[in-house]
Amino acid sequence: MSIMLSRNGSRIFNLININYVPSRNSRARPWVRKPLGSPTAKSKLFRVPQKPNLPMDETEEIRRLHNIYFTQMKSLRVYFYEQSLKQAESGESAQLKLKQEDEEHARLMEENRLENEKTAKKREERWTVEAEKTRERVISSLVKKEQQEELYKSKLGEFIEMQKSIPIISKENIEKAIEEALVNPVDFNYAIDLEGYVYRGKETSIDKISPENRERLCN
Structure with missing residues (x-):
């Protein structure tokens, strides 16, 4: 019998459990356990026990294994429950x-x-x-492409005709063009x-141009 004091100072009696366990030398030795009270x-x-800090991947793996375990156990319980119901039924009710x-x-x-x-x-x-929409879209694209090609050919023909209408100096009329350029010089100044x-x-004089005949950029 051992007398101990609790936290509030009251005296309580606790019985020390003494078990005799054999040792290596075959002698009995007492093993004293802490009293329950x-x-x-x-x-x-x-002391506050530290919670183990596990890596994120290990935590996810443990959670996955727990989910698998609980799911399997639930399936087993449902299966055993259904089997028990089937075994409980017999005769015409089971066949029905x-x-x-x-x-x-x-x-x-x-169904x-x-x-x-x-x-x-x-x-x-x-x-x-x-498929019908795709066919219509392809046909529309081809028609649009043909129209663009026709428009391009038309504009190209107009451009060629316009270029043909512009006088071009050739080998036959080069001397005549030079003479006209010398007779009618163009001053771009x-x-x-x-x-x-x-x-x-360049040789234009302001006094020779009357105010009425002067050219103005903006009015």
């Missing part, structure tokens, strides 16, 4: 239930077949509509005053 040891009174299950299965299979046929029919109709009047030509 004794308080927490002072060395462990304010089995027949009802077969009829329900056949009905569901037929599934009809639904598959309906889905296949809708799929064929959708494919037909999509011009000057602009502060009022916006333009005086073309």
